[in-house]
Structure formats: C-alpha cells, structure tokens
Amino acid sequence: MQNHGLGSWLATRRQKHPDKVALIFNAQDSGEDERLTYAELADRADAFSGMLWQRDVRKGDAVAYLGENSPDFLAALFGCAQLGAVFVPVNTRLAPPEIEHVLRDSSARVLVHGPGFAERVRPVAASAGVPHRIQTGERGADGEPGLDAILREGLRGHVDAGVAHEDPAAILYTSGTTGRAKGAVLSHGNLTWVSVNALVDYDIVSTDVALMISPLFHAASLGMGALPTLLKGGTMVLEQGFDAGRALALIEHYGVTMLSGVPTTYQLMADHPAWPTTDVSTLAKLTCGGSAVPTRILEAYEARGLSFSQGYGMTETSPGATSLAPEMTRAKQGSVGLPHFFTEVRVAATEPGPEGAHAIAPRGTVGEIEVRGPNVFLGYRGLPEATAAAFTADGWFRSGDLGYLDEDGYLFIADRLKDMIISGGENIYPAEIEDLLNGLEGVTGAAVIGVPDEQWGEVPWAVLTLAPDADAEALGTDAVRAALDGRLARYKLPKRVVVVDDFPRTASGKIRKADLRARYAG
Incomplete structure (x- = not known):
C-alpha cells in the first residue's frame, strides 16, 4: 500500500x-x-x-x-x-x-x-x-x-x-x-502512536468490547478508545450519549470489558439504583481522565472488584501523555502516572535560570509539564506564532499545566498556569483545595477560582454542587472554612462558598473555569 x-x-x-x-x-x-x-x-x-x-x-x-x-x-x-x-x-x-x-x-x-x-x-x-x-x-x-x-x-x-x-x-x-x-x-503518525501507547499500557486485546459513551469528536474518546480498539480488531458498542442506567444495562448485556469516562461518569453509575445488582464482572479496563478520581468513587468500584487506570493528556498530545496502572491507584493516589511507553514527560522550572533558560525542576518541585514524543501534534492551524510559543527551543511541548514528579517519576498535577491564584504574593493551586472539598460529605463536585480582592489581589472562592439530600447549612462558607481549617494554610481557605445546580463543562466533561470566573469575578 x-x-x-x-x-x-x-x-x-x-x-x-x-x-x-x-x-x-x-x-x-x-x-x-x-x-x-x-x-x-x-x-x-x-x-x-x-x-x-x-x-x-x-x-x-x-x-x-x-x-x-x-x-x-x-x-x-x-x-x-x-x-x-x-x-x-x-x-x-x-x-x-x-x-x-x-x-x-x-x-x-x-x-x-x-x-x-x-x-x-x-x-x-x-x-x-x-x-x-x-x-x-x-x-x-x-x-x-x-x-x-x-x-x-x-x-x-x-x-x-x-x-x-x-x-x-x-x-x-x-x-x-x-x-x-x-x-x-x-498527523497520521500522532494518531497511530497514541493508539500504540494505549495498546501497550492498557493491554487492549482483540476480544475486548469497548463501550463508547463519550463523543468521538473529543480527542480522548477517539485517540484512547476508538482508534486503538479498531487497530487491535476489538468491538465497539457505540452510544450517542451517556445515561448511567443505560450504560449499566449495556455493560451487562454485551459483556463490556472496556470503559472510559470522567469522574462524574463513574459517580453517576455508582449512584444509580441499578449499580448494586448489575453484573460488572466482565469489566477489566476502566480509564478515567479530566481530573483525579475522588476516594469515594475509588471505594465504590473497589467494593465491586474494579480499579481504574487514570491518565493525563490534552488534544495536542493526541491526547495521552501519562497513565497510572490500576495496581498503583492506591500506592500513588492523586498521581496521573508515568509517561506512556513511547512518550516522554519532564517538569520545567516556571522561572528562568541565571542564563535565561528554564531549567528542569527538581523532583517534588512544581513546574510546567512538558511533553515530547511521536504523539505530540504538528502545531496550530494557521497560527505559526502560537505554534512556536507552544514548544521549547529543544522541541518539547509546553502544556501550560503545573505539576511535579515524585522520587519514582510519577506525575502529579498541581493546576493550570492560568488557574493559579496569587493571593497576597502567595501562589494557590486550586486542585489542592478541590481535592479536600470533594471529600466533604454531600459534595458532588468542586471548582475553586480566583476572585479579585482589593486587599489581597485575589482570593479563592469555592463553587460546589451538592447531593440532593445534602445538608446545605453544613456546607455554607463558615462551615466549609471550619472543616478545612487546619488542613490548609489559612490563606488557601475559600473566602466564599457558592452552591450551583451544575457546572458549565466542555464536551470532555471538564469544568469551564473561565465561565465561572466570568460569572463571579467579572
């Protein structure tokens, strides 16, 4: 050919x-x-x-x-x-x-x-x-x-x-x-190599049955789900949208072995009345992206003998950059794992060194995540300046995300550079606060944003979604601050807590923090 x-x-x-x-x-x-x-x-x-x-x-x-x-x-x-x-x-x-x-x-x-x-x-x-x-x-x-x-x-x-x-x-x-x-x-090479990475790191086989509930126009569903399944000769159960009860019925009916989603996807399934009685014994490969899987969701699936592969990536990396093997979910909880087999990840210091170059950040130090490999995109169409700015002089893609590598080389996400809050000269990474908020009884989702403040420049606000039976009074501003006091530095405590029915989200399920900032900080 x-x-x-x-x-x-x-x-x-x-x-x-x-x-x-x-x-x-x-x-x-x-x-x-x-x-x-x-x-x-x-x-x-x-x-x-x-x-x-x-x-x-x-x-x-x-x-x-x-x-x-x-x-x-x-x-x-x-x-x-x-x-x-x-x-x-x-x-x-x-x-x-x-x-x-x-x-x-x-x-x-x-x-x-x-x-x-x-x-x-x-x-x-x-x-x-x-x-x-x-x-x-x-x-x-x-x-x-x-x-x-x-x-x-x-x-x-x-x-x-x-x-x-x-x-x-x-x-x-x-x-x-x-x-x-x-x-x-x-490129064709980008989509081929991201598929090969998925085959290697997720052990996809020709007998797999993959339930596709996320839109294929999204890079994760296409590059980490559909393409590797077809490359390997597996079978896809193709859905036009996601409904928790229907997804559970399809898993049981077709003996689904593979499922990809975001934490909300898995939470809605675990909260569905059919969850305890659905036969999920065929599920062998659960992958989750978008954000770290909260402990309560891990526990719900572990109780059914299931565990997750978590990962990190973006459209520009086709999208997979890292993956956390299921057996490391607890040992490295909060991590998005190691680089995919044919991909490299490093963390660069956010401030330039004495000669102007951005040095590699020491292990455990937060810096900008950079990615290199055959899955990294060609560039932005018609935007040569944006493309040039997206790459370092030695060819690494600058993700715009903050994170650090631990002593074993596992990547932990701190936050987006643009989402970082600077309050009174102190850097606040919302993901740290959100992780604790998600652990509070009755909280089903959390987003922390920076809101202008005359004294401090910015202060963090927490935007929450709650379970129908949650005690709203116990999750007001004073109560939440009291619950987090002592677990976070005081300047990181949310100045205000706002409860919403739902978050504005991208097609991939990520919270659109820019929309929340426009609503509350405009």
Missing part, C-alpha cells in the same frame, strides 16, 4: 478479519441492535472516499463532520484518511458562530452533518464558503439525496493515496475556554 496512515487500517482489517463485528449501535431494550463487521465498515469508508473524490476533494483538503457518535463518523474519518484529506470533527455543542469559525478556519470543502443540525449549519456553511453540505441518512434537509443514498450510488473500491505518517490526518479544535478555539493539527 502507498497509504502508510490511518487509510490502510480498515482495508487490512477487512483482509484479516472480515466477519468480525467492529461496531454495535442503536442497541434496543428488546435486545435487537445494528452491527457492522470490519468488512462492512471498510466498504462504507471506501464509498465515503469515493464520494469525496467525486466532489474534487484531494490530499490536504479539509472535510468537517458534525454529528453524534455513529458509524458515519468513523466512515468519514477513514474515508478521508484514504485520500489524505484532513478530517475535522466538530463539537456538537458549539453555537453557530463557533461552528462557522471551525469551518472557515479549517477551509473545509465538505461538511457532513446529522439531521438535527440542519438548521444550525445551513447559514454558517454558506457564509464560511463550504462548497458541499451533506446530511446523513437517506434524504437531506432540503429534499436532496442524503449520505446513505449518495454512498449507495457512488464510486466503489478502495482508494490508496500516498500518505505518510508526517501528513496531517485531523484537526481537532481546542475547547476554547480562553479566546477563540485553535485547531490542533494531528
């Missing part, structure tokens, strides 16, 4: 295991579902690449996809990869102006979208200058043929374009928590 990237994967799987089930989707309560074998998924990707070719899409051209998890998402990804076209998955939660920015910034030549997004994208696709807009399903929103009809009547056969590992494969737009979203360009 001339294609050394993702475009060769499904053709190879079709040759090796054509009848193996690749995808299970649209699962019904009756037990009936739809399935695609590797041969059928490969055929659909072939047809998608043919559809693009007929619309003059060539190597390097961008193709955007806006829709919920579905086989079409994967057909589009691998169909683009066959041609060397660049796949642009669009966050389904974006508002029309944000979608327009993605389409315009990526110079997308084709937009494929689900039926539910037709009204949202019709005006912005035109204003962004996208030549072709195609709706999934049999018919389009305006009566034109839909994707199913187009693929059925289009070109057949596998396209084998010359593609190298260094060529762009996808552009994933960062969540845009500060400023306009930037397009992180991931």
Whole structure:
C-alpha cells in the first residue's frame, strides 16, 4: 500500500478479519441492535472516499463532520484518511458562530452533518464558503439525496493515496475556554502512536468490547478508545450519549470489558439504583481522565472488584501523555502516572535560570509539564506564532499545566498556569483545595477560582454542587472554612462558598473555569 496512515487500517482489517463485528449501535431494550463487521465498515469508508473524490476533494483538503457518535463518523474519518484529506470533527455543542469559525478556519470543502443540525449549519456553511453540505441518512434537509443514498450510488473500491505518517490526518479544535478555539493539527503518525501507547499500557486485546459513551469528536474518546480498539480488531458498542442506567444495562448485556469516562461518569453509575445488582464482572479496563478520581468513587468500584487506570493528556498530545496502572491507584493516589511507553514527560522550572533558560525542576518541585514524543501534534492551524510559543527551543511541548514528579517519576498535577491564584504574593493551586472539598460529605463536585480582592489581589472562592439530600447549612462558607481549617494554610481557605445546580463543562466533561470566573469575578 502507498497509504502508510490511518487509510490502510480498515482495508487490512477487512483482509484479516472480515466477519468480525467492529461496531454495535442503536442497541434496543428488546435486545435487537445494528452491527457492522470490519468488512462492512471498510466498504462504507471506501464509498465515503469515493464520494469525496467525486466532489474534487484531494490530499490536504479539509472535510468537517458534525454529528453524534455513529458509524458515519468513523466512515468519514477513514474515508478521508484514504485520500489524505484532513478530517475535522466538530463539537456538537458549539453555537453557530463557533461552528462557522471551525469551518472557515479549517477551509473545509465538505461538511457532513446529522439531521438535527440542519438548521444550525445551513447559514454558517454558506457564509464560511463550504462548497458541499451533506446530511446523513437517506434524504437531506432540503429534499436532496442524503449520505446513505449518495454512498449507495457512488464510486466503489478502495482508494490508496500516498500518505505518510508526517501528513496531517485531523484537526481537532481546542475547547476554547480562553479566546477563540485553535485547531490542533494531528498527523497520521500522532494518531497511530497514541493508539500504540494505549495498546501497550492498557493491554487492549482483540476480544475486548469497548463501550463508547463519550463523543468521538473529543480527542480522548477517539485517540484512547476508538482508534486503538479498531487497530487491535476489538468491538465497539457505540452510544450517542451517556445515561448511567443505560450504560449499566449495556455493560451487562454485551459483556463490556472496556470503559472510559470522567469522574462524574463513574459517580453517576455508582449512584444509580441499578449499580448494586448489575453484573460488572466482565469489566477489566476502566480509564478515567479530566481530573483525579475522588476516594469515594475509588471505594465504590473497589467494593465491586474494579480499579481504574487514570491518565493525563490534552488534544495536542493526541491526547495521552501519562497513565497510572490500576495496581498503583492506591500506592500513588492523586498521581496521573508515568509517561506512556513511547512518550516522554519532564517538569520545567516556571522561572528562568541565571542564563535565561528554564531549567528542569527538581523532583517534588512544581513546574510546567512538558511533553515530547511521536504523539505530540504538528502545531496550530494557521497560527505559526502560537505554534512556536507552544514548544521549547529543544522541541518539547509546553502544556501550560503545573505539576511535579515524585522520587519514582510519577506525575502529579498541581493546576493550570492560568488557574493559579496569587493571593497576597502567595501562589494557590486550586486542585489542592478541590481535592479536600470533594471529600466533604454531600459534595458532588468542586471548582475553586480566583476572585479579585482589593486587599489581597485575589482570593479563592469555592463553587460546589451538592447531593440532593445534602445538608446545605453544613456546607455554607463558615462551615466549609471550619472543616478545612487546619488542613490548609489559612490563606488557601475559600473566602466564599457558592452552591450551583451544575457546572458549565466542555464536551470532555471538564469544568469551564473561565465561565465561572466570568460569572463571579467579572
């Protein structure tokens, strides 16, 4: 094959295991579902690449996809990869102006979208200058043929374009928590190597059944879940969204072995009435990102004989940078683990040394986390200055995150540089306070932000979500300060506690602290 990237994967799987089930989707309560074998998924990707070719899409051209998890998402990804076209998955939660920015910034030549997004994208696709807009399903929103009809009547056969590992494969737009979203360009090599890292460090095997409950447009779900599962020849149970009760039912029905999520995902499952009676004995690989797993969640799963692999990463690292093996969850509690097998991590001092360079921070000292490896992105699309600023002179990616390495080389996250609070000249890392807040009875979530203060410059505020039966009085400002007094330096105690129904979150489940700061510190 001339294609050394993702475009060769499904053709190879079709040759090796054509009848193996690749995808299970649209699962019904009756037990009936739809399935695609590797041969059928490969055929659909072939047809998608043919559809693009007929619309003059060539190597390097961008193709955007806006829709919920579905086989079409994967057909589009691998169909683009066959041609060397660049796949642009669009966050389904974006508002029309944000979608327009993605389409315009990526110079997308084709937009494929689900039926539910037709009204949202019709005006912005035109204003962004996208030549072709195609709706999934049999018919389009305006009566034109839909994707199913187009693929059925289009070109057949596998396209084998010359593609190298260094060529762009996808552009994933960062969540845009500060400023306009930037397009992180991931190469075929980036996505291949992050998949290999997952295979090595998570022991993924061809008999694994992975329940995909997170959106595939997110780097973690794609790079650490879908791609390694397909590379290894496993089976995915593909869900359009997350419902705790449904997830538990699917785990039992299909004998799910792999599940990825954020702490909230796992908490909602453990709090569901069906949790004690659901057979979870097949679960062997639970991965969690976004933030450290609180002790109460660890205990709930350990009581069922389950443990977690925790990790750290970001879109720019495709996304995996580190992983903590399940057997080290307790011994290194609070850590996000060791670097992935083919990835390096170091911590640099936040202040320059005597000659202007940022030296490597001593073990146990907080500094900026830097990452190097074949999974680190090519750069930000159309932003050479931002790309240059994201890398050190010797080629390490500057994460913008604060952390430290312990004596054994395990990474601990302190916080985002932009989230650090400076109060009276003292640095406050919110993650330290949040960890204690999450341990208070009745607290289901915590975010600590810096709020301007005339005397101290900034002071920390705590924003909490509570369980329905929580004692709100016992979790007021005075009570929380009293509970934490003695466990934290007094300047770190929250100046005020605010209770909210829910947090603003990114698609990956991370709390949007910029939104909280705008609400309470504006």
